[in-house]
Every structure is written in structure tokens, then in C-alpha cells.
Amino acid sequence: MIRKYEILKEGENKGRVRALRDFGDVKKGDVGGYVESEASLCHFGDCWVYDEARVYENAEIYGDAQVSGNARVYGDAQVSGEAEVYDEAQVYGYAQVSGEAQVYDEAQVYGDAHVYGYARVYGKARIYGDTWVRENAQVYGNALVYDDAWVYGNALVYDGAQVYGNVAVYGNALVYGEAWVYDKAWVYDKAWVYDNARVYGNARIYDDAQVYGNAEIHGCTCVRGNERVCGDVAAYKKSKERKNEHKEECSSDMTFSYCPHCGGSLNYNEIVPPPTEEIKDVDKKIVYKTTSIAIYNSQEAIDNAAEQFKNHTIT
Numbered sequence: 001m002i003r004k005y006e007i008l009k010e011g012e013n014k015g016r017v018r019a020l021r022d023f024g025d026v027k028k029g030d031v032g033g034y035v036e037s038e039a040s041l042c043h044f045g046d047c048w049v050y051d052e053a054r055v056y057e058n059a060e061i062y063g064d065a066q067v068s069g070n071a072r073v074y075g076d077a078q079v080s081g082e083a084e085v086y087d088e089a090q091v092y093g094y095a096q097v098s099g100e101a102q103v104y105d106e107a108q109v110y111g112d113a114h115v116y117g118y119a120r121v122y123g124k125a126r127i128y129g130d131t132w133v134r135e136n137a138q139v140y141g142n143a144l145v146y147d148d149a150w151v152y153g154n155a156l157v158y159d160g161a162q163v164y165g166n167v168a169v170y171g172n173a174l175v176y177g178e179a180w181v182y183d184k185a186w187v188y189d190k191a192w193v194y195d196n197a198r199v200y201g202n203a204r205i206y207d208d209a210q211v212y213g214n215a216e217i218h219g220c221t222c223v224r225g226n227e228r229v230c231g232d233v234a235a236y237k238k239s240k241e242r243k244n245e246h247k248e249e250c251s252s253d254m255t256f257s258y259c260p261h262c263g264g265s266l267n268y269n270e271i272v273p274p275p276t277e278e279i280k281d282v283d284k285k286i287v288y289k290t291t292s293i294a295i296y297n298s299q300e301a302i303d304n305a306a307e308q309f310k311n312h313t314i315t
Helices: 240-249 299-310
Strands: 005-007 016-019 031-035 228-237 285-296
Antiparallel strands (some): 005 016, 228 285
């Protein structure tokens, strides 16, 4: 093995690495960041620690990986392939960052988390537990992804969103705002979940569907196609118990919109269009109103129903 660096033992650069030969974009004599021992930075490949970055404890950098800025890699973490960790980012615990993934800004990846492929984790995002973020997925802002969640494909999770449990978010899906997706729910294809929405249980949101506002989708409910679920609505898979409960909650003085279970109407405290005819009983779902509720299958349906509502023509 031809050593490519030495660790400076004294002076103002004590603990830093200094290159003994040219490799990658590093020239002989260049002084890099800090490492705890030669076990921290492999002598093979073009991997390097730059700037004020630190690699310590049992952490390892190998392949062509780069750690720079004020980044910290420690614990038993590994950074490999052509991955980059920089700015104020931290990778620790048993986390692994590999492929061409990047972790930067003030993001943290820890626990047993894996970030690889072309994935990006940045802002103040936190990835932990046994989470996998891969392919072209991005997690950023103040988002949290943890437990056994998988985020992959071209999916984006950002703002203050939380994705956790045995969840999968993939395809071109978006989860953002203050939305939570958890338990065993899946969000995929081009679906969006945002605002303060909650998707959990075994729910599935897919195709071009959107769930937003304060909506809650759970049980075995599927929202698909171009459906829109918003407002303060809870949508469940239809069951005998829920059917009986819903009958008791329906009342004759509700106005303006159709209840897909009992044929009665639901009260609206704000201008929100009713569901369209085509999706009154999709997947045998019950839609139960708490304050306001809307399910749509096209933008045209939304616009038409809103206009009807304003003109007081909804029956």
C-alpha cells in the first residue's frame, strides 16, 4: 500500500491530514481536515477530508467520498462511493452515506439510516432510525424521516413534514408543509400530501391524488386518480362499526352537500364543493365531516361546484 497522507502530530495543524502524493483534486502537501487515526480515512481511492471537517471515533471515509466544510462524521458511520458530506452536516451512529448522495447544510443522518444513490438531504432535515433514502429522493427543510421509512425514486419530503413508521414515499410523490405520513401508509406516483394532512394506517395515496388541509386518511383507504381530499375530513375504509357510528352522527338539519353513506347532506361552514357523482362510493370509503370536507376527481369539478355553491344552486 502506498500511503497517500500523514496525520500531523504537532503544531497548529495537529490532527490534520497532509497529502503525501497527488490524487483526485488533492496535491502533494495539501493540508486537509481532522481525523482520529488512519482507520478514519482510507489510503485507497480519492477520498479526502477537507477544510475544518472532522472524522473521529470509529467512523470511516473510503472510496472517492469527500467530507468538507465544518461537517462531522463520527460514531460508527461510513461515507463511501462518491458521496459528499459538507457545510455543517453531521453523519453519526451507524449511518451510511454512499453512491453519489449528498448531505449538507445543517442536515443530520444517524442511527442505522442509509442515504445513497443520488439522494440529497439538506437544510435542517433529520434522517434516522432504519430509514432508507435513495435514488433521486430529496429530504430538506425541517423534515423528519425516521423509524423504518423508505423515501426513494424522485420523491420530495420537505418543510416540516414527518414520514415515519413502515412508510414508503416514492415515485414523484411530494410530502410537505406540516403533513405527517406514518404507520404503514404509502404515498406514490405523483400524489401530494401537504398542509396539516395526516395519512396513516394502511392508507394508499397514489396516481395524481392530493390530500391537504387538515384531512386525515387512514384505515385501508385509497385516494387515487385525480381525487382531492381537503378541509377537516377523516376518510376511512367502510366497515360495519363505522357505518353504525356514522348513522348516529348524521342529522336532518345538515345542508348543502351529499353524504356518501346515508344519502343525507353535510354541513359546510365555508365554501367547499361537494364530491362529484363519480366518486361517491370509491373503494367503499366513508367520508365523515368534522368541520368541512371535500373530495374531487378533477379541477373542473372543483371549479364548477364552487361556482354552484356561491350561487346557492347545490341541492
